[in-house]
Amino acid sequence: MWERRLAGPIRCFVRSRAADVMLAAVLAGYGGLDALTQPDWPGPRPAVAALVVAAGVCLAWRRRRPVLAFTGTMGALTVVLVAFGHFESGSSLLISLVAAYSVGVYGADLRYAGGAIVCFTAAMGLREPNGEALPDMLWTLAALALPVTVGLATRALRGRTLVLEERTVTLEREQEQRAAAAVAEERRRIARELHDIISHGLGVVVLQAGAAEQVLDRDPAKAREALALIRATGQEAIGEMGTLVGLIRDDPEPSRDPQPTLADLDRLVATTCALGLPVRMMTEGTAGRVPAAVELSAYRVVQESLTNALKHAGNARVSVVLRYQPDDLEVEVSDDGPGCPQGAGGRHGLTGLRERVSIFGGRFEAGRGQTGGWTVRASFPTAR
Known part of the structure; x- marks a missing residue:
């Protein structure tokens, strides 16, 4: 039960701007510390660490400005490659993968992102020996293309889900409209039934009451016949109305007397x-x-x-x-x-x-x- 209660707030936080800022701060701090302490980075270390921190900070805009954030991230890492030399570190790989996935999911125009990938891949082979340059470039290109592809697939899946949700809402709205129309039609039908029952029954009662009044003094037997017919007509009308009302109320055992036939x-x-x-x-x-x-x-x-x-x-x-x-x-x-x-x-x-x-x-x-x-x-x- 508590997991369901926490699922909603957690989902809202993950989709919020604060989550992107926190992710960028964590990756920027991890990358800067890694560049200062690990031997996988070239020198001078403070300048390299500053560029790595800038690459991580760009991820704070990964959903609001995905192409710009990706271009900034890969641009900062490309400057490190061109200005200071080759590097292979886990922090740079993690920052690059997050940026590539984000631009695949949220990016609208991927031409600039493709240019950034090409520049970064070319920079990876600048200071490598001839025998190692091509494998490094191919590996870098595959490593960046894969999260972009996954991001595009995720975006397509979300689009289909959104379309299905919209169709579901439309179908529910149409179903409600059809239900409302059916209720209105049923009300009209009940109104017609009640009109027929009341109009016929009261018409007969009024006519017979008038006839009984005219012959009451001179022909009591005839008056009694009219009164008996009034009673029978009233009972029949009451029975039909009871059947009709019983069909529309929440009575567990409503009256099911048959309706008139030919x-x-x-x-x-x-x-x-x-x-x-x-x-x-x-x-x-x-x-x-x-x-x-x-x-x-x-x-x-x-x-x-x-x-x-x-x-x-x-x-x-x-x-x-x-x-x-x-x-x-x-x-x-x-x-x-x-x-x-x-x-x-x-x-x-x-x-x-x-x-x-x-x-x-x-x-x-x-x-x-x-x-x-x-x-x-x-x-x-x-x-x-």
């Missing part, structure tokens, strides 16, 4: 007829296999249309037709009443129906019929 249209038509609106239902074609979502939406189309007919059709007759075709299901509800006047209620319900049908890629029409009245027609593709 098989429930007979009961819906019978209920509407009992309210005083004559409805005739017909089926054309051979009933095929219809997806459950299409069945629910087709039922809601008929339910909303009958509710609007109860409100606006008056003393009219309603026809409900289900047309089964090879690739789609068509629902048509028409009446011969005066129709829904422009600007009357129910427009929200028709908008919800249109959205329902459009989800399945179907067609929806609602308007005055050719011979009067009002016609609602919806077509649902069933081939998919």
Whole structure:
């Protein structure tokens, strides 16, 4: 646990400017002390040590100015070679390797770095015997090219990692957007479901309450029938709303009562007829296999249309037709009443129906019929 807590601060320190300054100070001090005390360096020792310290100090800019830092480091060591003579020491090798790796990782333009490598390599063979000059130069060139290559590979790997991280962030953002869109669509669907349930249930309750009030004194039996229908409609609406709400709350055992299907249209038509609106239902074609979502939406189309007919059709007759075709299901509800006047209620319900049908890629029409009245027609593709 403590290792994880320390990993973040350590990583931040390693990537900081202070870490570069500390590294440069350590290498500069080590190189200067090595040049003063070890016999591998030429004389005069103080001047050589000063140049080695300058080479190490340049590493403080290895990330902010990588090419400049590398050029300064190798330039100082090249001056030692040209002015004072050949040397082979561990401190100079360590300083050179760090500078070469840093310019490979952080350098943007490596032409100057390549020139510095060539100059340093050529200087290594200036005061060497002919037989030893070429091997020393080749070894120096390989020793500097290897950390530069490793640095370039590290930079490429970091670039790929950065690209992958950006793609991951983009995918997460797109996933969140898709989730938000799905939530919004689900809210719209729930709003449509609630509108259909409440609109139909309350419409029936209001009409039956009015009928019961009219016959309460002269025909109590008829009034009781209306009240019984009000109770049954209210219980049905409450049950459907309970099912809908149970699907969206965090109840471990929500209600899973089945949603209405086309098989429930007979009961819906019978209920509407009992309210005083004559409805005739017909089926054309051979009933095929219809997806459950299409069945629910087709039922809601008929339910909303009958509710609007109860409100606006008056003393009219309603026809409900289900047309089964090879690739789609068509629902048509028409009446011969005066129709829904422009600007009357129910427009929200028709908008919800249109959205329902459009989800399945179907067609929806609602308007005055050719011979009067009002016609609602919806077509649902069933081939998919």
